[in-house]
Amino acid sequence: MKANIITIGDEILIGQIIDTNSAWLGQExxxxxxxxxxxxxxxxxxxxxxxxxxxxxxxxxxxxxxxGLGPTKDDVxxxxxxxxxxxxxxxxxxxxxxxxxxxxxxxxxxxxxxKVQCYMPxxxxxxxxxxxxxxxxxxxxxGKVIVSMPGVPxxxxxxxxxxxxxxxxxxxxxxYIICQKTIKTVGxxxxxxxxxxxxxxxxxxxxxxxxxxxxxxxxxVRLMSKTLVDNxxxxxxxxxxxxDILEHxxxxxxxxxxxxxxxxxxxxxxxxxxxxxxxxxxxxxxRITSVSGSSGYYMGSFITYDNNFxxxxxxxxxxxxxxxxxVSEATVKEMLKGLLSQTNTDIGISISGIAGPGGGxxxxxxxxxxxxxxxxxxxxxxxxxxxxxxxxxxxxxxxxAFNLLRLFVQETxx
Amino acid sequence: MKANIITIGDEILIGQIIDTNSAWLGQExxxxxxxxxxxxxxxxxxxxxxxxxxxxxxxxxxxxxxxGLGPTKDDVxxxxxxxxxxxxxxxxxxxxxxxxxxxxxxxxxxxxxxKVQCYMPxxxxxxxxxxxxxxxxxxxxxGKVIVSMPGVPxxxxxxxxxxxxxxxxxxxxxxYIICQKTIKTVGxxxxxxxxxxxxxxxxxxxxxxxxxxxxxxxxxVRLMSKTLVDNxxxxxxxxxxxxDILEHxxxxxxxxxxxxxxxxxxxxxxxxxxxxxxxxxxxxxxRITSVSGSSGYYMGSFITYDNNFxxxxxxxxxxxxxxxxxVSEATVKEMLKGLLSQTNTDIGISISGIAGPGGGxxxxxxxxxxxxxxxxxxxxxxxxxxxxxxxxxxxxxxxxAFNLLRLFVQETxx
Numbered sequence: 001m002k003a004n005i006i007t008i009g010d011e012i013l014i015g016q017i018i019d020t021n022s023a024w025l026g027q028e029x030x031x032x033x034x035x036x037x038x039x040x041x042x043x044x045x046x047x048x049x050x051x052x053x054x055x056x057x058x059x060x061x062x063x064x065x066x067x068g069l070g071p072t073k074d075d076v077x078x079x080x081x082x083x084x085x086x087x088x089x090x091x092x093x094x095x096x097x098x099x100x101x102x103x104x105x106x107x108x109x110x111x112x113x114x115k116v117q118c119y120m121p122x123x124x125x126x127x128x129x130x131x132x133x134x135x136x137x138x139x140x141x142x143g144k145v146i147v148s149m150p151g152v153p154x155x156x157x158x159x160x161x162x163x164x165x166x167x168x169x170x171x172x173x174x175x176y177i178i179c180q181k182t183i184k185t186v187g188x189x190x191x192x193x194x195x196x197x198x199x200x201x202x203x204x205x206x207x208x209x210x211x212x213x214x215x216x217x218x219x220x221v222r223l224m225s226k227t228l229v230d231n232x233x234x235x236x237x238x239x240x241x242x243x244d245i246l247e248h249x250x251x252x253x254x255x256x257x258x259x260x261x262x263x264x265x266x267x268x269x270x271x272x273x274x275x276x277x278x279x280x281x282x283x284x285x286x287r288i289t290s291v292s293g294s295s296g297y298y299m300g301s302f303i304t305y306d307n308n309f310x311x312x313x314x315x316x317x318x319x320x321x322x323x324x325x326x327v328s329e330a331t332v333k334e335m336l337k338g339l340l341s342q343t344n345t346d347i348g349i350s351i352s353g354i355a356g357p358g359g360g361x362x363x364x365x366x367x368x369x370x371x372x373x374x375x376x377x378x379x380x381x382x383x384x385x386x387x388x389x390x391x392x393x394x395x396x397x398x399x400x401a402f403n404l405l406r407l408f409v410q411e412t413x414x
Numbered sequence: 415m416k417a418n419i420i421t422i423g424d425e426i427l428i429g430q431i432i433d434t435n436s437a438w439l440g441q442e443x444x445x446x447x448x449x450x451x452x453x454x455x456x457x458x459x460x461x462x463x464x465x466x467x468x469x470x471x472x473x474x475x476x477x478x479x480x481x482g483l484g485p486t487k488d489d490v491x492x493x494x495x496x497x498x499x500x501x502x503x504x505x506x507x508x509x510x511x512x513x514x515x516x517x518x519x520x521x522x523x524x525x526x527x528x529k530v531q532c533y534m535p536x537x538x539x540x541x542x543x544x545x546x547x548x549x550x551x552x553x554x555x556x557g558k559v560i561v562s563m564p565g566v567p568x569x570x571x572x573x574x575x576x577x578x579x580x581x582x583x584x585x586x587x588x589x590y591i592i593c594q595k596t597i598k599t600v601g602x603x604x605x606x607x608x609x610x611x612x613x614x615x616x617x618x619x620x621x622x623x624x625x626x627x628x629x630x631x632x633x634x635v636r637l638m639s640k641t642l643v644d645n646x647x648x649x650x651x652x653x654x655x656x657x658d659i660l661e662h663x664x665x666x667x668x669x670x671x672x673x674x675x676x677x678x679x680x681x682x683x684x685x686x687x688x689x690x691x692x693x694x695x696x697x698x699x700x701r702i703t704s705v706s707g708s709s710g711y712y713m714g715s716f717i718t719y720d721n722n723f724x725x726x727x728x729x730x731x732x733x734x735x736x737x738x739x740x741v742s743e744a745t746v747k748e749m750l751k752g753l754l755s756q757t758n759t760d761i762g763i764s765i766s767g768i769a770g771p772g773g774g775x776x777x778x779x780x781x782x783x784x785x786x787x788x789x790x791x792x793x794x795x796x797x798x799x800x801x802x803x804x805x806x807x808x809x810x811x812x813x814x815a816f817n818l819l820r821l822f823v824q825e826t827x828x
Contacts, residue, residue: 013450015440016627018432022455026429036427038462041436041453048452055469213430275717281703282696285717289695292771292804294719300727301717303689303699308758309714313727344722357706390706 001172003029004056005039008049008067008077009151012041021066021156028160032168033178033226034062044068049080053146061144062172067151069134078121078137081148085139087123095120099133127163131155136163138171145171179231180224181239182213186258187403188249190219197221200241208235216392217399218258248407258402259291265406266297266347269413273405275301276314276339276350278326279369284351284398299345304335314338314350327352327364329381332372340376347409349373349401356390369397373404380408415586417443418470419453422463422481422491423565426455435480435570442574446582447592447640448476458482463494467560475558476586481565483548492535492551495562499553501537509534513547541577545569550577552585559585593645594638595653596627600672601817602663604633611635614655622649630806631813632672662821672816673705679820680711680761683827687819689715690728690753690764692740693783698765698812713759718749728752728764741766741778743795746786754790761823763787763815770804783811787818794822 005022012019022039029036037060042048044067056063068077082089096118103110117133120126127136127147132155139146147164149156168174185193190212194201201210207227213220223239225231243250251261266273277284285301288294302313307326310316315338316331324330335350353369360366367386374380384400386393419439425431436453443450451474456462458481470477482491496503510532517524531547534540541550541561546569553560561578563570582588599607604626608615615624621641627634637653639645657664665675680687691698699715702708716727721740724730729752730745738744749764767783774780781800788794798814800807 012437013440013453014444015437015442018434018437020432023426023429023432026427028429030428037457038466039427039453039455041455043451052452274723277696281708282691282699282715282717283703285696285719286700289719290805290808294695299720300723301696301715301719303696303715303717305699305703305709305715306713312757313714343726391704394704
């Protein structure tokens with residue numbers, strides 16, 4: 001089973017926007033056991049659409065098209081599809097009523113464009129879009145399935161998940177069942193995971209495959225099977241065996257984010273957190289607060305970028321800064337001590353380092369980062385030696401901070 | 415003049431990484447007046463590479479290939495290219511010596527793979543890569559140019575900018591000169607800009623085109639000409655005329671970032687900045703500190719996510735919080751007052767709002783944001799009414815904050 005993806009729009013070709021739809025669809029299709037053969041990004045002209053459709057349909061069973069379905073005249077996708085599949089159109093009264101009601105409720109003006117949008121191809125199955133005005137369309141030809149969806153990411157995702165995915169196996173006559181489980185790990189590399197779980201992998205049935213999907217400081221381990229019978233239980237069993245070996249490196253399953261796992265852990269243990277950042281400059285606070293519900297445990301942060309701030313607000317002593325420097329174990333310890341003594345929070349973490357690209361010395365090169373974390377009765381420290389890239393250093397430090405907090409809470413409050 | 419881009423690698427197809435190279439190249443080529451016809455993302459198999467090369471060369475004058483040039487056996491691009499262009503290979507002694515020296519200096523082991531990497535196609539011109547071990551390769555066929563570069567973004571960009579771009583007009587016999595200037599604006603929409611500068615656009619010669627490139631809270635206005643004579647001065651003239659009309663909405667030219675413009679402004683005026691954030695949760699501090707050199711003017715931030723923190727560290731009164739709520743003009747004013755009175759910084763800004771998706775009320779819906787900014791003698795406030803999306807609200811608020819600070823400093827310290 002193979003798929004091709006076509007993304008339509010000049011704004012992608014000229015680099016005005018980065019195509020994230022393809023990557024999302026690529027992950028989803030891979031998760032369904034469908035191989036992606038090609039991704040084509042093309043101009044929104046009838047000629048480009050028709051010639052690419054020819055190519056794409058020839059080499060795949062499923063073609064997913066995104067973009068070119070908005071209410072403006074630039075969007076020629078629907079007309080090209082009608083031409084390609086030699087389809088008539090009809091006025092979709094129900095769709096028009098739905099759009100009218102939506103606009104009325106929001107007191108927005110309904111234009112002639114929206115009416116034009118309601119002429120749908122008679123040869124297409126309509127895929128409901130609850131996130132916008134343009135529905136998806138599904139065509140079938142010689143056993144192949146061609147789907148067109150709008151390019152707005154949240155609309156496309158909604159249609160794929162709610163209107164297409166549940167029906168896909170019946171459209172494509174998929175005679176297999178996909179079972180999968182993704183184990184989310186942090187603080188351990190791909191090679192080390194593979195070595196640790198090699199015995200389990202050896203005894204695992206051949207029809208279960210394993211994939212390692214690396215991200216910054218994190219690796220997802222995905223078990224998947226494509227079989228005629230339901231393998232859910234076997235996959236669950238092996239995921240459990242692997243988790244037992246990887247132990248504390250596993251922070252969750254599926255699509256959970258590390259910052260969500262931290263939030264859930266702190267809320268469950270009824271603990272509060274505050275932070276003190278120097279070189280990460282607020283990125284840790286940003287990641288913590290990027291998930292909703294964080295206000296339930298996160299109190300705030302002192303971004304003491306300047307050394308005077310470290311002294312004035314976290315009581316770091318001038319002697320410590322002079323003797324050991326701002327990037328030192330002694331300084332992060334005093335930052336944490338100051339943070340915990342001044343705030344009424346249970347857990348704290350402090351960070352100071354050289355993010356780069358400048359500021360490194362022979363003794364403390366760029367990428368030297370110190371962290372201190374703990375509560376009023378126990379304080380731990382950690383030194384990281386990272387690389388030259390400012391952005392990566394800030395991100396890696398933040399992931400490490402999350403992991404240190406997670407392990408400290410798990411060990412201390414069980 | 416048309417170009418096609420081919421990105422090679424299964425990691426793109428399965429959505430493990432998002433292809434940012436194409437967007438970058440799309441912008442660069444557009445800037446050179448070259449139209450991008452298609453972007454193909456394909457598997458790293460010889461078959462896929464050969465068949466896509468056929469397609470891509472047929473419909474364009476220039477084909478840029480990224481990916482598939484690393485030192486591992488998975489990377490078949492070079493072999494496919496040799497086959498396609500019927501090219502022999504030779505051992506590039508100079509390249510091998512360069513790589514050996516690089517590895518020796520960094521005390522890294524040189525493997526057999528690196529030796530294999532030094533066999534280069536005799537039909538290709540070599541494009542030096544100072545950022546990694548795999549150089550780029552340029553083939554010519556029937557007046558068309560085919561370039562292969564590694565997929566690692568900073569290597570690809572270095573090769574394009576340093577080894578390819580300076581020679582491209584001679585390879586492609588570009589008989590025109592590209593002149594362009596990009597005006598960076600903030601706090602004004604595309605339609606409003608177009609209306610304001612319509613008179614200038616009318617008198618502008620037909621061979622100068624204008625493009626509006628929107629981003630979050632920002633619009634880039636690009637003037638470009640593709641002519642036989644050098645239009646630099648005329649373009650500069652019109653950029654100046656447009657800037658004169660747009661006035662304070664223009665913060666810079668070319669590729670400068672808003673956070674860099676802010677840094678440069680504060681450093682030039684020798685002013686220091688501190689911040690107090692609630693709903694943006696550290697994102698403003700993160701954006702400020704994401705550019706190096708920010709430590710020259712930025713002191714730090716109080717992330718008072720919790721109301722107790724607002725009271726304890728910024729002296730916001732309990733009465734104010736009770737009477738007006740945390741999201742109110744009165745609260746952000748007290749936050750700013752507390753910030754400036756406690757720190758020894760020249761300028762401050764405070765933010766409190768409802769980022770969403772939860773927490774809205776009839777009176778204060780999600781997206782209500784208050785900001786206060788100024789110095790010890792003058793305090794200004796601003797209310798934003800944004801939308802439902804947490805991530806977008808945080809980003810838009812941060813851009814607005816940058817702009818308010820910029821305008822305040824420009825007006826107050828000239």
